[in-house]
Each structure stands twice: as C-alpha cells, then as structure tokens.
Amino acid sequence: MDIKKTPKKLNVKEKYRLMTRDLAWEPSYRDEKEIYPYVDYEGIKVHDWSKWEDPFRLTMDAYWKYQAEKERKYYAIIDAHAQNNGHLNVTDARYLTAIKLFLQGISPGEYSAHRGFARVGREFAGVGPQVACQMQSIDEIRHAQTQVHAMSNYNKFYNGFKDFATQRDRIWYTSVPRSFFDDAMSAGPFEFLIAIGFSFEYVLTNLLFVPFMSGAAYNGDMATCTFGFSAQSDEARHMTLGLECIKFMLEQDPDNIPIVQKWIDKWFWRGCRLLTLVAAMMDYMLPKRVMSWREAWNIYGVENGNALFRDLARYGIRPPMHWDDVEKSIDHTSHQIMLGLYQWKFGTAFHSWTPTDSDIEWLKEKYPTTFEKYYLPRWEYAIAQKEAGGEYNNFGLPKLCQTCQLPCLFTEPDDPTQLAHRETEYEGEKYHFCSDGCQHVFEQEPEKYIQAWLPMPALMQAPLKGDLAAWMEWVSLEPTAAGEYANSEDKANFEKWRKQVSTD
Amino acid sequence: MQIDVQTVSIEQKNKAFSHLIKRFGDKKIPSRYQEASYDLQAVENLHYRPTWAPEQELYDPNLSKIRMNDWYDLKDPRQFYYSTYTLNRAKQQETMESNFKTVETLGLIEGMPDPVLAIVQDVLIPLRHVNYAANLNNTLVCGYGYGTVFTQPCVYHAMDNLGIAQYLSRLGLMIGDVEALEAAKQDWMDSDAWQPLRRSLEDLLCVRDPVEVFIKQNFVLDGLLYPLVFQRIVDQNLVEQGGSGISILTQFMTNWYLESVRWMDSVVKTMAAESAENKAVLEEWIDTAANHFTSVLLPVAGLAVAGNAADDLVSDVHDELMKRAKKAGLFK
Ligand SMILES: [Fe+2]
Ligand SMILES: [Fe+2]
Numbered sequence: 001m002d003i004k005k006t007p008k009k010l011n012v013k014e015k016y017r018l019m020t021r022d023l024a025w026e027p028s029y030r031d032e033k034e035i036y037p038y039v040d041y042e043g044i045k046v047h048d049w050s051k052w053e054d055p056f057r058l059t060m061d062a063y064w065k066y067q068a069e070k071e072r073k074y075y076a077i078i079d080a081h082a083q084n085n086g087h088l089n090v091t092d093a094r095y096l097t098a099i100k101l102f103l104q105g106i107s108p109g110e111y112s113a114h115r116g117f118a119r120v121g122r123e124f125a126g127v128g129p130q131v132a133c134q135m136q137s138i139d140e141i142r143h144a145q146t147q148v149h150a151m152s153n154y155n156k157f158y159n160g161f162k163d164f165a166t167q168r169d170r171i172w173y174t175s176v177p178r179s180f181f182d183d184a185m186s187a188g189p190f191e192f193l194i195a196i197g198f199s200f201e202y203v204l205t206n207l208l209f210v211p212f213m214s215g216a217a218y219n220g221d222m223a224t225c226t227f228g229f230s231a232q233s234d235e236a237r238h239m240t241l242g243l244e245c246i247k248f249m250l251e252q253d254p255d256n257i258p259i260v261q262k263w264i265d266k267w268f269w270r271g272c273r274l275l276t277l278v279a280a281m282m283d284y285m286l287p288k289r290v291m292s293w294r295e296a297w298n299i300y301g302v303e304n305g306n307a308l309f310r311d312l313a314r315y316g317i318r319p320p321m322h323w324d325d326v327e328k329s330i331d332h333t334s335h336q337i338m339l340g341l342y343q344w345k346f347g348t349a350f351h352s353w354t355p356t357d358s359d360i361e362w363l364k365e366k367y368p369t370t371f372e373k374y375y376l377p378r379w380e381y382a383i384a385q386k387e388a389g390g391e392y393n394n395f396g397l398p399k400l401c402q403t404c405q406l407p408c409l410f411t412e413p414d415d416p417t418q419l420a421h422r423e424t425e426y427e428g429e430k431y432h433f434c435s436d437g438c439q440h441v442f443e444q445e446p447e448k449y450i451q452a453w454l455p456m457p458a459l460m461q462a463p464l465k466g467d468l469a470a471w472m473e474w475v476s477l478e479p480t481a482a483g484e485y486a487n488s489e490d491k492a493n494f495e496k497w498r499k500q501v502s503t504d
Numbered sequence: 505m506q507i508d509v510q511t512v513s514i515e516q517k518n519k520a521f522s523h524l525i526k527r528f529g530d531k532k533i534p535s536r537y538q539e540a541s542y543d544l545q546a547v548e549n550l551h552y553r554p555t556w557a558p559e560q561e562l563y564d565p566n567l568s569k570i571r572m573n574d575w576y577d578l579k580d581p582r583q584f585y586y587s588t589y590t591l592n593r594a595k596q597q598e599t600m601e602s603n604f605k606t607v608e609t610l611g612l613i614e615g616m617p618d619p620v621l622a623i624v625q626d627v628l629i630p631l632r633h634v635n636y637a638a639n640l641n642n643t644l645v646c647g648y649g650y651g652t653v654f655t656q657p658c659v660y661h662a663m664d665n666l667g668i669a670q671y672l673s674r675l676g677l678m679i680g681d682v683e684a685l686e687a688a689k690q691d692w693m694d695s696d697a698w699q700p701l702r703r704s705l706e707d708l709l710c711v712r713d714p715v716e717v718f719i720k721q722n723f724v725l726d727g728l729l730y731p732l733v734f735q736r737i738v739d740q741n742l743v744e745q746g747g748s749g750i751s752i753l754t755q756f757m758t759n760w761y762l763e764s765v766r767w768m769d770s771v772v773k774t775m776a777a778e779s780a781e782n783k784a785v786l787e788e789w790i791d792t793a794a795n796h797f798t799s800v801l802l803p804v805a806g807l808a809v810a811g812n813a814a815d816d817l818v819s820d821v822h823d824e825l826m827k828r829a830k831k832a833g834l835f836k
Binding site for chain 1: 514516517518519520521522523536539540543544545546547548549550551552553554555556562563585586587590591593594595596597598600601632633635636639640643644646647648652655656659660662663664666667669670671673677682685689692693702703706707709710
C-alpha cells in the first residue's frame with residue numbers, strides 16, 4: 001500500500017467519477033437481474049451503463065450548500081409575504097383561480113415526480129443515472145412542499161384551496177393531470193424518463209412554468225413567482241438530465257429508436273392535452289395578461305421544438321406524430337376549455353367568469369382568425385343569459401376522453417365547427433376519445449387505459465348515483481368555492497379588504 | 505401596484521388545510537413540517553396498475569408484511585422536510601469543510617502513525633461501497649414505501665449515504681490518492697474480511713419489502729456498523745493511537761448516526777406498538793439480521809483489532825442494538 005503521498009490534482013470529471021461512479025461494483029453473489037428486475041421489460045437495450053454522461057456534477061456537500069441558500073431566501077420572502085398581507089397585492093381576486101388550479105393539479109404532479117424519480121433512481125442499473133434521478137427526486141419534493149407552503153397563506157383568506165388533498169383524488173378535472181402522472185409512474189423506468197424527464201421537463205416545462213411564473217409576477221403574486229424563480233435552477237438541471245437520458249437511450253442501440261419514438265409521440269400528445277389547461281389560464285384567468293397562449297406556443301413550442309427535433313434527427317428521431325394537430329388546435333383550445341369550465345363551474349373548486357369588454361378586445365386581437373368567428377358568439381350568449389338573470393350552466397355530464405380525461409369538447413383539426421369524437425371498441429366495450437391523438441395512445445396500450453378511473457361515470461354509479469349534492473360533499477366542494485366569480489365571497493372579501501387598506 | 509397592507513387586520517377564513525384540521529384539530533396552526541408531509545401522496549382512484557407488476561397498486565401498502573392502520577403515524581421526530589433537512593446538512597457540511605481544512609493545514613495526516621493509516625485504509629475506505637448499497641436501499645424505501653411521513657426521510661437518508669460515501673472517498677484521496685480508493689475496492693471485491701458483508705448487501709438489494717429493507721439496512725446494519733466503526737474503532741482505538749485527525753474527518757458520520765437513531769427508534773416503536781403481528785415480524789427480522797450482520801462484521805472488526813478484542817467489540821455493539829430494540833417495545 002502506498003500511503004502518505006501527495007495527492008495528484010484531479011480534474012472535475014475524474015473527481016466526480018470517483019465520488020459517484022466508482023462507488024458501485026459489479027455484483028457477483030447475486031445476478032444483476034435480481035437486483036434490477038425492471039430494467040429489461042420495456043425492450044430498451046443498454047450495453048454499457050458507463051457511457052452515461054453525467055449531466056451535472058454536483059457532490060452532496062455542494063448540493064446541500066446551494067440548496068440551503070435558496071431555501072433561506074425563499075422562506076424569508078414568503079414569511080414576509082404572509083406577514084404583510086401580500087395576498088392583497090394581487091391584481092384582483094380573479095387571479096386566484098390560476099393558483100387554485102395550480103395547487104389542485106400541478107403540485108400533486110410534483111409529488112408524483114418525486115416518487116417516480118425515487119423509483120427509477122433505484123431501478124436503473126447504472127450509478128450515473130441512479131444518482132441523477134435521486135437528485136431530481138429530492139428536488140421534486142422540494143417543489144411540492146414550497147408550493148404548498150406558498151399557498152398556505154392564500155388558504156387562510158380565500159376559498160378553493162383548503163381541500164386540495166381530497167380534490168386531487170376525487171374532483172373531475174384534477175384527473176387530467178393525475179392520470180398523466182399516474183400513466184408515467186405506472187410505465188417502466190425508461191418510459192418514465194421519456195415522459196417526465198424528456199417530454200415534460202425538456203419539451204414542455206417552459207410552456208408551463210414561464211406562463212405561470214410571469215403571470216404571477218405580472219399580477220403581483222410574490223409568493224408564487226418566488227417559488228418559480230427558486231425552482232428555476234433545479235429545472236435547469238432537470239432539463240439537462242432529460243436530454244442526456246434520451247441521447248443515452250438512442251446511442252446505446254439502434255433497436256431503441258422506434259421504442260423511444262413511440263414514447264415521444266405519446267408523451268408529446270399527452271403533454272399538449274394537459275397544457276390546454278395552461279392555455280385557458282393564460283388567455284382567460286390572468287387579470288393582467290403576459291402573452292397569449294398562441295404567442296407562448298410560438299416561442300416555447302415551435303421555436304424550441306424545431307431546434308430540438310432538428311438536433312435529434314441525426315439519431316433517426318422525427319418530430320412527434322400529432323404535431324400538426326397540435327399546431328392547428330392552438331388558436332382554439334383555450335377558448336374551448338374555458339367555455340367548458342365556465343359551463344361546469346358549479347363543479348369546480350375555483351371561480352370562472354365571462355370575459356369583460358377589454359378581455360374581448362384583447363382576445364380578438366390575439367386570435368384574429370378564430371375568436372370572433374367561433375367563440376365570441378358563445379360568450380355573448382352566456383353574457384346575455386346572465387344579464388337576463390339566468391345562469392349559463394350545463395348540468396349534462398360531459399363525456400370524458402378515456403385517455404386524457406378532458407371532456408370531449410375539442411373540434412376537428414380541419415373543421416372548427418365540428419366536435420371531434422372518436423370511438424374504439426375493445427373487448428366488447430366502447431371507449432370515447434377527444435381526438436385522433438388520444439385514440440392512438442389508447443390503441444397502443446388498451447389494457448392500460450381501460451383501467452382509467454373516470455370521474456364522470458363514477459358520479460353516476462353507486463353510492464352517488466348522480467346525486468350532485470352528495471357528489472359535492474364527497475369531493476369536499478363547498479358551494480362558496482364554486483361558480484361565478486361575480487357572486488363570490490372571494491371577490492367581495494378581496495374588495496372589502498382592499499378598500500380598508502386605501503381608507504386606513 | 506404596491507400598496508401598504510401591513511397595517512390592515514383582516515379576519516382569517518380558514519385556519520388550515522382541511523386534511524390537517526382533520527388530523528390535528530384547529531386549535532394550533534399546523535407546522536410547516538405538517539403542511540409539507542401529511543396526505544401529500546395520492547390515496548384513491550389511482551388510474552393504472554404498474555406495468556412492471558400488475559398485481560400491485562401504484563402506491564401499495566401491501567408491499568410490506570408490516571401493516572399500519574395509518575402510515576402517517578410513522579412521523580419523523582426530527583421533523584425533516586426539504587427545507588429543514590437541507591439547512592441542517594448545510595451547516596454540517598460547513599463544519600466538515602473546516603474540519604478538512606484543519607486537518608490539512610495542521611498536516612495531521614502526514615504526522616499520523618502508519619498503523620492508524622493502515623486501519624483507515626483497510627476498514628474505513630471500503631465502507632464507501634456499503635454506503636452506496638444503503639443509498640440504493642433507502643431510495644427503494646422512498647419509492648415504494650407508503651405515506652409521505654415514512655417515505656420522505658428515506659430519500660434524505662439515501663442522499664446522506666451518498667454524502668458519507670463522498671466524505672469517505674475524500675478521506676481516501678487524502679491518505680493515499682486514487683490508489684487508496686482502488687485498493688479499498690479491491691478489498692471490497694476480493695478480500696476475505698469483506699466478502700460476507702458484500703454478499704449480505706447483495707442479498708439485501710434483492711429484497712422488495714420496503715419496511716424489511718428499512719429495518720435491515722437502517723436499524724440493524726447501521727445500528728451495528730456505526731457504533732462499531734465510528735464510535736469504537738475510530739473515536740476510541742484510533743484516537744488512542746494518535747489518529748484524532750481521523751475522528752475529526754468522521755464527525756459527520758458520528759453525529760449523523762446519533763441523529764438517525766432518534767428517527768429509527770421512533771419508527772420501530774410505532775410499528776411495534778401497532779399490533780402483535782407487526783411486533784412478531786419486526787422481531788423476526790431484527791433477530792435474524794442482527795445475528796447475521798454481527799457475524800458478518802466480525803472479520804471487519806478483526807482488521808482493526810486483534811482476535812478476542814474483535815469478538816468483544818461486535819458482541820458489545822450487538823447488545824447495544826438489542827437494547828434499542830427492547831426500548832422500542834420488542835422482545836418483551
Ligand atoms: Fe418540479
Ligand atoms: Fe383526449
């Protein structure tokens with residue numbers, strides 16, 4: 001043994017290798033297959049795990065140090081926000097709809113990502129991806145927790161926040177994001193990484209976080225925009241992980257290419273359907289708007305997407321299968337979703353409203369070819385009903401898409417006057433879909449999607465048997481949390497408190 | 505618009521999130537730990553079964569032989585959620601950083617007697633591979649365990665084990681450069697003293713019951729290993745032989761172990777108190793694993809101390825562990 005010699009200077013890469021890669025060993029008492037039982041069944045071939053390039057080289061001591069600094073700043077700001085009644089700084093209480101939806105739909109997704117990354121951080125047979133995934137797992141629980149902590153103060157003053165845990169599992173529209181994350185988690189480790197690490201974090205995350213965080217900043221919500229910024233450097237790591245994992249799979253074996261392509265097709269579509277909720281948020285829920293969904297899509301979807309898929313073309317990967325359908329839907333989806341949410345507002349734990357005159361002007365300008373022609377008349381109808389003392393509600397239950405779980409309310413890609421509706425028969429049962437994309441996803445794995453828990457049929461079955469009041473109790477939806485914004489307690493209270501401030 | 509809102513006093517509508525009021529009442533404002541931990545995991549209407557094991561649920565309490573009426577009873581007495589966890593570790597790593605600096609500037613390694621360095625090389629450096637197995641095992645518990653208060657600290661524990669492996673690697677580089685790590689790995693793979701432990705860990709890596717993995721790795725193996733290596737071999741034997749510098753560089757491990765024991769003991773106690781069935785399962789696991797790992801660690805202890813003294817050391821730490829188990833309500 002040669003001890004007490006002066007250590008050589010190691011470069012960062014070599015040092016990181018010793019601090020992580022070198023910890024693992026090749027088992028000899030047990031078969032690798034016993035230790036990593038789930039690494040083969042998806043058909044992805046890996047010949048050499050050591051070819052994995054570490055997307056970031058962060059040892060634990062550095063991780064603790066950087067993250068603690070961010071945590072300290074973050075909690076200082078949200079403490080101050082709570083102490084100073086920062087919630088009264090938001091533009092008006094309509095804004096709260098956006099963050100209620102976030103807490104009910106997206107924060108649980110952060111939690112799922114945490115658990116999912118822990119699983120793949122155990123299942124991959126290489127220490128490089130194991131450690132990278134574990135680090136993302138611990139980041140994701142951070143995101144879930146910082147979001148809950150930021151919303152905790154809003155919950156003290158407004159409706160629609162307090163029952164998010166029950167509503168995550170029971171209310172109808174949260175099954176859209178929940179089924180998305182459940183789908184990823186119930187897939188194998190490689191597909192999970194393509195779903196969350198690549199499609200969600202790399203391709204789509206900018207479309208979710210940039211709009212939400214700048215929406216928060218524009219509308220005076222310091223708490224939300226602080227967690228957005230605080231999470232940003234984590235996201236940068238997650239994006240590099242997503243990209244590295246896809247390249248790794250593609251480089252390991254040419255047989256992996258068609259499998260990865262299939263997953264990209266699926267998860268791109270799944271992701272875009274999920275993001276229609278964000279589209280509605282951007283175009284309708286922010287009192288002060290950042291940009292339209294169309295503008296966001298052009299920048300973060302088209303520009304980034306084109307660059308990415310140009311880059312991946314050298315591996316034989318083509319752009320996602322239903323890209324054109326998504327492109328054709330961009331000028332329509334936010335309006336369709338918001339009209340849907342508005343007519344089912346008796347069953348949502350957030351408020352909605354009809355666009356004001358200035359909203360209408362803005363929508364006309366941002367959607368010159370679609371809004372006035374197809375959607376304004378429907379809004380005008382709703383407004384007229386309201387003015388006549390009625391309410392624009394649709395108590396008929398929407399048919400949900402078996403795949404994305406959104407109501408079947410979208411139109412044909414090439415004919416905005418025709419509702420799209422697809423059906424597939426599987427083992428004697430009929431299943432409904434909102435689109436070709438969702439039907440295609442189903443048909444690849446029908447045995448998976450027939451298991452989906454659909455909240456609408458559940459309402460019609462025992463024990464609820466269609467009893468709306470019983471359903472509201474079961475999902476913990478108090479009438480004050482639902483319905484038209486104009487008549488809401490949130491609005492009345494916010495305005496009262498604001499007045500108190502200005503007369504004090 | 506920035507308005508001056510500090511001065512308004514407005515009445516609160518809700519004291520807390522409903523799921524926390526249901527658990528803890530509305531007398532006290534829930535702590536950030538409670539907000540960050542309770543009921544975060546989805547419980548019902550899970551959409552699809554895992555494609556890798558369709559007989560399981562996506563979150564499945566039945567993966568373990570241990571049964572809890574409410575898995576959220578297994579709270580962490582340290583109340584770690586991400587923020588408190590990272591703040592704590594950041595402080596500890598700062599101390600470790602200055603410890604490394606102290607040892608370097610005072611030239612403590614250079615002045616250390618050869619027999620001390622030989623023990624560090626033979627006993628401490630190979631442990632980085634043990635930490636790697638512990639990292640994977642805790643990641644499994646976090647991934648497949650049930651209920652956030654139980655699973656959350658396991659991902660922290662996994663990352664801690666990685667951190668410890670990295671501190672041990674630095675120690676190795678300090679005493680003998682890359683060759684020290686290579687020699688230690690060689691020992692881990694081939695030397696007789698380490699093979700029983702390596703075999704046991706490869707066996708444990710094949711276990712899929714998350715609580716069983718938790719108990720055998722964290723309560724039993726670590727419950728023997730840390731008292732043996734860090735409390736006795738390092739903090740007593742090496743210090744007596746002029747190796748105080750090593751004790752400074754393993755301070756993180758010593759403190760971390762003491763801190764973890766509070767968590768382990770509380771979890772074991774709560775599980776044992778839940779039912780006679782749980783108690784029987786825990787006793788079976790702990791009894792066999794404790795005996796097994798004690799014998800496995802004997803040749804490792806033998807690398808640091810001779811013959812009978814090694815026997816005494818391991819039976820000592822075995823007694824200590826069984827005392828902890830008794831205090832947690834087992835074996836009575
Ligand atoms: Fe996240
Ligand atoms: Fe769909």
